[in-house]
Amino acid sequence: MHDAAALREVLPRAVPRRAISNVGHHTLSVRNLSFAIDGHKILKNISFDLPGDELTVLMGPNGAGKSVLLRLLHGLIAPSNGTILWNGEPIDRSIRKIQAMVFQKPVLLRRSVLSNLRFVMGLRGLAKSRSELQPILKRLHLEALADRPARLLSGGEQQRLALARALALKPKILFLDEPCANLDPASVQLIEDTIKQEKVQGTKIILVTHDILQARRLAEQLVFLHRGEVAEITPADIFFDAPTSKEARAYLDGRILI
């Protein structure tokens, strides 16, 4: 075991801030955010800020409101209260266009794998010939599946296609909602490597995961959500060594949270 604090002094960050152009360009500011459905409060008066250059992992027990929070940040649903500002601007279509989201349950068109990619490339006027899409397929090991109906793929293959499709849009901000749930170790490795490459290229990534080991491998910053409230926001090394909230501590210890 190495001492995280000591290590930080020698190696400030895996990815130095200055290596990324337009640092802070996609900072997120959330103020007094609430969301309720049928009088049932799902998110309760949340406020936090995220810098634009860190890989943020969103953790929390089932039903804490993680997926709802991602959908709010992506502008898919409107908050009951409060504001969400991306680089000072409220979310609109033009901001959503530089974002991409991989849903917890992938939604694929009733078409072939290749046609699913073609569809999104067409939306942005990007190249979409088979040979031009080949690298995107290859990146997530889908090239042998190009002509298969997307909805007949296995769960892991569908997740990989959903990620490939999101990355094809070259997003500046990427939301990933449990992209590795129920995947085999090789697929998890592939997806994690891809996430790391995206991160190095300067994409702001917000990842929801239940896998504590995965969070350790990827996170630079942790947001811990519990019963619709932010229990804590901490740099990853602090979070895993000494979480400040009792909810996060209980979660990491594997104690059940109600």
Added chain:
Amino acid sequence: MQDFGSAFGLAFELIVGFDTDLLAIVGLSLRVTFAALLISCLIGLPIGAALAVSSFPGRGALVVTFNTMMGLPPVVVGLLAYMMLSNAGPLGVLKLLYTPGAMVIAQTILVTPIVVALSRQMIEDLNKEYAEQFRSLVVPFPTAMAALLWDARFALATVALAGFGRAIAEVGAVMIVGGNINHVTRVMTTAIALETSKGDLALALALGIILLIIAMAVNAAVQGINAKARRNAYA
């Protein structure tokens, strides 16, 4: 009155001998119904798709109306079409009464609500699945509509076949506006009604058999389409 045995024999002779009167009647039936179906789809699919993805006050009432109109009694449709097309009616100047055009109009009125109601249901189901992903991708409205129609194409083909089945088999509407005029507006169903009442069972039976074969072909096509859609997970 022929006995049933000889009626069957004569019917088969008419069919296998490609009797010209028989062929003319079958041909007109198919032409009228295909024309009505085409117009119904051109009108009904866009309306169904628009209803499927939109929300506005009165939408619920509109959906209920179209669902109810799926079961319109053909004779009532015939009566309405007759009143529109007769000399005193708003479309009287077209002089369409007792022509195949009148029958196409009547069947279009009959089939369009079916196309609207069923396609609305199918596209609404698909849209529920796609809507959030499309919002995430910022898909422009026309592109989203085209994608929904394309990806629902197998389901929509079965909708069209349902409309076809209803139109080809109905008798009340085409009888009223067509008049069952020999060599002009006589179609399978009106011919069956007339020949049966005249006691000429052979022609009626021959047409009835052909109608049954068409119904079976339609159902086989529906099954084939569903099987293909399932196999490719397009449904």
